[in-house]
Amino acid sequence: MGWREKILKRSLWVYHLATGPCNNCDIEILDLLTPRHDVERFGIKLVGSVRHADVLLVTGIVNRKCVPRVLRIYEQMPAPKLVIAVGACPMGGCVFKGSYNQAGPLDKIIPVDLYIPGCPPKPEAIIAGIAKLLEKLK
């Protein structure tokens, strides 16, 4: 384990990227910040710019208009990069599978470290997923 990973696991800064979702995973991600779940107590924080982020949280089916933006945002992100796919959509498309506007799944476009399935996953599931990612870093 390099020094970068050692520092990284103390506090994850997360950037949220919506690529054609139905809003539900996005609300559950915001819900994580509010008093009942409050992920800031684990040092997890939502940041406004991808240049400050350690983790890219991707929701949605990755539609054709979003692909260049996803690639550009991924390039702007400082290394080490971690990518989490939240919800069923970035994995296989959920009910939107077969749509003419679907360019996904996400792992065809950028490498993905963690999948959190569900439509939408419960906030507890998202916390559990991120905890597993921290275990993996150790």
Next chain:
Amino acid sequence: MAKAVIPIGPYHPLQEEPEHFLLTVEGEKVVDVEVHIGYNHRGIEKLAEHKSWQQVTFLVARICGICSTSHPIAYCNAVENLCRVEIPERAKYIRTLVGELERIHSHLLWLGLAGHFLGYNTVWMWVWKWREPVLDIFEALTGNRNHYDMLLPGGVRRDLNEEYFPWVRKELGELKKNLEMLSKAILDDPVIISRLKGIGVLTPEDVKNYGAVGPTARASGVKIDVRKDDPYAAYDLIQWEVATCENGDLLDKVVVRILEIFESIKMVEECMDALEKVKGEVMATIKEVPPGEGIGRHEAPRGETFHYVRSDGGSSPIRHKVRAPTYVNLPTCKATLPGSQLADAIIILASIDPCYCCTERVAVVSDKKKEYLTQEDLIKLSWEKTEKLRRKYGK
């Protein structure tokens, strides 16, 4: 003064959904706004043509995560209108109950986000804390926090467990108390009042010109509500009032939504009283869908949702059209935004409670000469655009 263009988005810390605004400003004053959407388009209308009548219900539920029972209600209304089926009375009450609980959760969500957009994160944290019990109620009654999937054409899929009703009444009673305290705290706060009062005024004439619907129209004193004007489900069986305000500014848009939450809590309680008396089936059988057309409407938290289905007698719709409330509410920012301060722009854009996931449909607009665009026309258009870009960038 020189004009400048400020781009907001498509990925911006203030937005939960990807959308792109171009604000033209003169100093601090906004003079024009342009909205680019399309980052959320998933091709739902086309997908619906390849799914069976039942499957489409779950597809339209995933148009939007916040109004995930509004679209199914409108779609089921459309299919039932096409089949001339009357749903059982108990199913009507269950639909109303789920629809109104969703309105409570959606308005609370917006209220929190409005606080966030004003830079008043205390309101956001407070309101979202009190939104959690509503999601708990959903989880107990329907099985999921979001995406309840309760409906099918002909009725509802699951009956409600009445053992939970006393607990639901207690939770809603607490929510009412908290909300009364919150509304007093918000409406007495001089900072919030000065940020909201008299800003982004939408006049009743603008409402008529732009065809705005839902709380956006009702805040301006236009009393339109599909639940009263064209009752469906159990809205004509229970007692309730349409909440309206007069000024049409941002403060009234907050007030009208708070009033609607109180009205919805009352309606949920009435539905629970009725469900304890009305027993029986929750599903009417639909054996086959005849050829023809059907329309369905529902008053979603953001306004009127409209669904149109056409059938040729087969197992799936041959045309499915969705019109979401944001589609007509969004252009009202052309009336409210120009002339306002740049600092107010975000809250004015957010005041219509926009939902871009609902809105993103592809529409072909005729150019007066031709009614439809054929494949050759589209290829020609694309060729012309490429040529234009090549000339512009010299490649």
